[in-house]
Each structure stands twice: as C-alpha cells, then as structure tokens.
Amino acid sequence: MAKRNNVEVNAASMADIAFLLLIFFLVTTTMDIDTGLSRKLPPMPDNQDQVDDQNEIKERNVFVVLIDQQDRLMVEGRQMDIRGLREKAKEFIANPENRENLPEKIEKDIPFFGKVMVSKGIISLQNDNGTSYGMYIKVQNELAAAYNELRDDLALTKFGRKFDNLNEEQGKAIRKVYPQVISEAEPKNIGG
Numbered sequence: 001m002a003k004r005n006n007v008e009v010n011a012a013s014m015a016d017i018a019f020l021l022l023i024f025f026l027v028t029t030t031m032d033i034d035t036g037l038s039r040k041l042p043p044m045p046d047n048q049d050q051v052d053d054q055n056e057i058k059e060r061n062v063f064v065v066l067i068d069q070q071d072r073l074m075v076e077g078r079q080m081d082i083r084g085l086r087e088k089a090k091e092f093i094a095n096p097e098n099r100e101n102l103p104e105k106i107e108k109d110i111p112f113f114g115k116v117m118v119s120k121g122i123i124s125l126q127n128d129n130g131t132s133y134g135m136y137i138k139v140q141n142e143l144a145a146a147y148n149e150l151r152d153d154l155a156l157t158k159f160g161r162k163f164d165n166l167n168e169e170q171g172k173a174i175r176k177v178y179p180q181v182i183s184e185a186e187p188k189n190i191g192g
Contacts, residue, residue, distance in 0.1 A: 061120045064124045065085070065124065065126070068131070069130030071131060075088055082142060085139065085142040085146075086142045086143075089143055089146035090150055093123075095121070103122075105119055106118055112159075112170060113158070118176070125143065129189055130189075154178065155170070155174055158174075
C-alpha cells in the first residue's frame with residue numbers, strides 16, 4: 001500500500017484576511033443615527049435688543065403653545081388641531097392689523113426697509129414629559145414654517161426672491177423684521 005502524504009494548508013494568513021474584511025466593512029458601512037432638530041442658534045443680539053429684553057414681558061406678547069401627554073395641542077388656552085397652528089402663529093408674529101390682543105410693536109431702523117414696526121412677540125413652547133417625540137417635532141416644524149413663510153413673503157415683496165436665495169445682508173434684514181423668538185421650557189407634567 002502506498003502511503004498518503006498529509007497536505008497541510010497554511011492558515012496563518014486567514015486571520016489577517018478576516019481582520020482586513022472586518023475593517024473594510026466597518027469603514028464602508030454607513031449608519032444613519034442622526035435624529036433630532038436641525039437648528040441653527042440665533043446670532044447674539046445687538047446691545048439695543050438686550051436693553052429691550054430686560055423690560056418686563058407683557059402677557060399679550062407671549063403666544064403659549066402647550067402639548068400634553070396625550071399629544072393634544074393647546075394654543076392660548078384653547079385646544080387646536082396641528083393644521084391650524086401655522087396660521088395662528090403667523091397672525092401672532094406679524095400682527096398685521098396691530099390688534100390689542102396681539103403683541104406690541106416697536107420701531108426699529110432696519111437696512112433696506114428704513115423704519116419698521118417689529119413685533120415684540122415671543123412664542124412659548126411647553127410640553128409634557130409624556131409628549132411623543134413625533135408630536136413635538138410636528139409642532140416645532142409648524143412654528144418654524146410660520147416664520148419661514150412670513151420671511152419668504154416679505155423677501156418676495158421687497159427683493160423678488162425667496163428668503164433662502166437672498167444675500168447675507170438682505171437675509172439679516174429680513175430676520176430683523178421677523179426675528180424668530182421661540183422659548184422652550186423644560187418638559188413637565190402638564191396633563192396631570
């Protein structure tokens with residue numbers, strides 16, 4: 001009988017290959033874990049704005065938005081559907097008829113516009129500890145959309161372009177006419 005030779009396979013490089021494959025897949029795999037709000041912090045206020053902020057805030061200048069633990073939306077003490085929030089916020093922010101129950105306005109000298117009456121309004125957003133993240137984001141989006149629509153309308157009227165297409169100076173002027181002032185309180189037990 002013929003004797004068989006045992007053939008051995010050199011496995012020393014197998015571990016190196018497995019390690020290189022592992023590194024390759026770790027480096028090339030993307031994981032989408034970005035969640036949250038994409039917000040840019042507002043610029044530091046001018047000295048004049050800081051003096052104005054130190055004055056007492058009147059009740060008419062605050063637009064109160066509450067979200068309870070069952071995701072019910074309360075605006076100015078009344079239950080409201082999310083679809084009506086944007087228009088109600090736009091009316092509060094702009095106060096086009098200068099009504100007594102909407103925010104006061106102060107005169108400011110703004111480049112490209114001259115002397116303009118600017119709202120002293122603040123949107124106060126409060127939510128319950130049990131509020132769903134989805135509802136919170138929907139409310140945030142509606143409030144941001146209210147400011148964006150007002151800014152777009154003004155930019156189209158004054159410059160013939162949407163707000164996002166303006167140069168830096170024009171955009172800064174529009175932001176001074178409609179400053180985005182949203183105050184968020186820490187979540188609490190609103191709904192009991």
